[in-house]
Amino acid sequence: MNPLSVKLRRLSLNNPILVASGTFGYAREMTAYVDFPALGGIIPKTVTPAPRAGNPPPRTVETASGMLNSIGLDNDGFDQFVAEKLPYLASLGTAVIVNIAAKTNDEFLRMAQVLNAAEGVAAVELNISCPNVSGGVDFGTNPELAADVVRTVCSAGPLPVIAKLTPNVTSVIPIAQAVADAGADAVSLINTFQGMAIDWKKRQPVLGNVLGGLSGPAIKPLALRIVWQVAQAVDIPIIGIGGIQCLDDVMEFLVAGASAVQIGTANFYNPQLSSQLVTELTDVLQQEGVSQISELVGTLTLPDRGN
Numbered sequence: 104m105n106p107l108s109v110k111l112r113r114l115s116l117n118n119p120i121l122v123a124s125g126t127f128g129y130a131r132e133m134t135a136y137v138d139f140p141a142l143g144g145i146i147p148k149t150v151t152p153a154p155r156a157g158n159p160p161p162r163t164v165e166t167a168s169g170m171l172n173s174i175g176l177d178n179d180g181f182d183q184f185v186a187e188k189l190p191y192l193a194s195l196g197t198a199v200i201v202n203i204a205a206k207t208n209d210e211f212l213r214m215a216q217v218l219n220a221a222e223g224v225a226a227v228e229l230n231i232s233c234p235n236v237s238g239g240v241d242f243g244t245n246p247e248l249a250a251d252v253v254r255t256v257c258s259a260g261p262l263p264v265i266a267k268l269t270p271n272v273t274s275v276i277p278i279a280q281a282v283a284d285a286g287a288d289a290v291s292l293i294n295t296f297q298g299m300a301i302d303w304k305k306r307q308p309v310l311g312n313v314l315g316g317l318s319g320p321a322i323k324p325l326a327l328r329i330v331w332q333v334a335q336a337v338d339i340p341i342i343g344i345g346g347i348q349c350l351d352d353v354m355e356f357l358v359a360g361a362s363a364v365q366i367g368t369a370n371f372y373n374p375q376l377s378s379q380l381v382t383e384l385t386d387v388l389q390q391e392g393v394s395q396i397s398e399l400v401g402t403l404t405l406p407d408r409g410n
């Protein structure tokens with residue numbers, strides 16, 4: 104058995120290293136740099152039912168140990184994705200997890216039905232957590248709405264369903280519990296933290312849309328905390344996301360309770376990182392004396408406080 108293989112309920116992956124939506128385009132732009140079959144999977148940029156022009160520029164700004172983005176789900180629309188981008192993605196020899204966002208359950212259903220009938224889709228990731236569009240987090244901040252959309256997408260066919268959740272709530276646990284109960288195969292934890300950059304000399308926000316989503320190493324401790332808390336409370340596989348830039352970061356997420364991870368912001372400065380991490384993971388299994396990566400998941404032990 105492949106020692107790096109991962110099972111997220113109905114979704115099987117060759118290894119736990121995925122590339123995060125919005126950081127890898129639709130893979131074409133990475134062709135010269137990345138050994139696609141080495142990856143656990145690719146999650147292309149979110150697609151929506153109709154094309155979207157996205158938010159006004161500037162849309163990104165570098166911050167201390169991270170970046171803010173306010174892209175606004177710029178994309179060419181679902182039909183164009185299926186006709187022109189999906190065939191290329193499906194030819195790459197790795198799992199393709201299609202990330203979708205919509206404003207209604209009916210729109211989610213229609214896209215999920217088409218994806219269930221399409222060739223080469225491994226799973227659907229629901230973006231119910233985008234902080235940069237009006238209504239983008241409505242589904243993801245309300246347990247009932249989040250559960251409804253998961254149930255709706257599950258009803259479209261057998262494709263595994265992953266819910267990508269927002270950290271911009273008091274607690275992610277009730278939302279994760281709701282989507283688990285509704286049949287989700289996994290949760291992706293987490294999308295970006297809402298933030299802001301200011302040019303004080305101009306007395307203006309830097310981003311055209313004023314607010315944006317913070318990602319990168321700055322958020323790793325926050326993401327680890329959420330992964331760990333959800334892993335303690337909810338019985339659902341977790342895909343950890345948040346500032347991963349080296350093997351130790353991957354291992355921290357696995358030990359905290361993630362079964363797989365997504366590499367995001369690091370793709371912008373090192374598109375080869377993900378495939379490098381796969382190689383390094385194989386070595387770490389030998390060093391740790393384990394035969395399966397899953398043996399390391401959730402192995403965090405807490406200090407004994409003697410009370």
Ligand code: SIN
Binds near residue numbers: 174175230236
């Ligand atoms: C965006 O397109 O604004 C980013 C996507 C997201 O944060 O979900």
